[in-house]
Amino acid sequence: MRHRTQILTAAALGLIAVASATHAQSSTLDSVKKRGDLRCGVNIGLAGFSAPDDKGEWTGLDVDFCRAVASAIFKDPTKVKFVPLSAKERFTALQSGEIDLLSRNTTWTMSRDTQQGLAFVGVTYYDGQGFLVKKSLDLKSVAQLAGASICMQTGTTNELNVADYFRTRSLTYNPVVFEKNEEAVAAFNLGRCDAYTTDASGLYAQRIKLADPSAYVVLPEIISKEPLGPAVRQGDDQWANLVQWTLFAWLNAEGLGVTQENVDEMINSGNPEIRRLLGTEGEYGLGIGLDNDWAYQIVKNVGNYGQSFERNVGKGSRLDIARDQNKLWKDGGLHYAPPIR
């Protein structure tokens, strides 16, 4: 009887068991290679970070990072399947194996890094939470929003930061919380709220979508630290290394002056740092399961970090966000990538 039940159970559970077993054992890199594309979780629509353009092509800083990883693996930036996710869905999608990599303006926090089965590998954008208000209100500080209605998106660190901010100052406010950013912005646009809050980068992205962008200002005060970065599942160190060093190679390429345009000349450079980055010296691809030209492919196909930044959110884009703390360390910013050696 017991035996038969076990057979029955085993048979019925065959699919689930096999799926979970392979999921636990085979490496993410192997399954990505076997599948022939990288599944990358991105934002449904956040101008500058990940949004489809008028031709239906995904563009943005987060999207470029997915393409950089795909370039390193496949030598082809198009071998990415973008999976648009809401804030609420993103972690479950990564945990369940639906995506290989989450590159979706996600704040690196302790609880997410330690209790939710995620591993953050670095920071692609140093952000902080800000507030978008009507210019006519003539506000100088966030604290002046006491008693105001504030629109925001659910499932974000923003929701907690606002609560903390007003609680520490013993002020009150009325939160209006939406599942999707689109509805939060639409409600704000129609006057449901006095302020809309999200990461400062998002505020600039949303402002250009409003009926009259010039009637709104972003308050100068930033109330939180929001280091946004890519995350992978815990338990596959090789994969985490690969994604992490893709980011570092991206940043180092900018530091070394290697760009999409000059990368083919730089291969012949005598600078040992550049030679190691582009794979003409050393065997650095080996440790992450790739060919030695992995970083060359990244720069060749996507450009370096600075190029992607300017193209998507900086001077070359409608957002026109200043680089400030997102400059490299040597220019006074916070990005500091360990060396490739």
Place this chain on the structure above:
Amino acid sequence: MASTRNGSPQETQSFAWLYDPRTRGIILQIALLVGVAAFFIEIGLNTAANLNAQNIATGFGFLDRTAGFDISQTLVPYKSTSTYGQVFWVGLTNTLLVAVIGIVLATVFGFVIGLARLSSNWLVARLGTVYVETIRNVPLLLQLLAWYFTLLIALPSPDAALELPLGVGVTNRGLYLPAPVWEPGLGAVLIAALAGIAGAVAIGIWARRKRLATGEQVPAFWYGLAVVVMPALVVFLSLGAPISFEYPTPGRFNLDGGIVLLPELMALLLGLTLYTAAFIAEIVRSGIEAVPRGQKEAAAALGLHPWQVQRLVVIPQAMRVIIPPLTNQYLNLTKNSSLAVAIGYPDLVSVFAGTVLNQTNQAVEVILITMGVYLAISLLTALLMNWFNARMALVER
């Protein structure tokens, strides 16, 4: 030889039960039950093992942790320092509020539309038809968004708040009502009112007995109303009207004070009520049409007033047809209220299966609790309606 001959029938007999279809049926049933149970236990264990392997927190301990976020509408005491467990109660009460008000409004409105469709007035009947066919053929989520954004556009901004009599203020931030402030002595008024209600019930029973015994009609409703209102009113006035109101006043951004009906709540109620009413209208119409014409004619032949025909003959019989599908609509309305998340109303799905799930990331536990709650609400509603149905069914002899 003899022993073998004796042995074989015995052997056959001891395994005879194997050939009994009843016994085999029972064994198969048990085997199936064990199989299904084992299946779910295996899924549970497998899930737990996988979550553990992926270093994802499990268990229900998170319910005691501090939530750290605020909620726009709380019917039970809540601060951002409250626990996730308290968030659950806030979400549950918000869902129940919408469900209960929505069910009452949808029933009333549905009956009105259903009767309108049966009206002999051509225009009224056509309007009813247009309403039903339009509303029930457009997805509810779209209707909710349409109502929400329409309300936000149509209602004035707080600096141009529309002021209605009795201190009611209307803005696109909500409908502001004066909040009653209880003052000492109001308890006595309540006690008087409660005593009045008890008295009214007694009058009702007495009137019914008298009618059954003698056939004499007593205006029990008016007597009852007097018994409820008069003593309470006397106590209220003699104590010098022990109640005051806190009126909403213009603040820096919004009206402050008073009771606020959020536009999210209004849009959700509007959408759910109108949508469900369209279905209830059809149920009501079919119920009334199911009563044979002969019943009405017989009642009329007995000399009953047309209104009495409806109240005493048609409606009670129609109710038997109406109630079971009506229950389904009540359940649908309750479950549909989870669409609230789209328009920012803090219902159970929005704050608990949304925000809490995201902050704790314990999807399995949170979703299990949420599904359990909806199941419990639905079963309870169904139970109440079944009881009501059984009572109504007794009307038939």
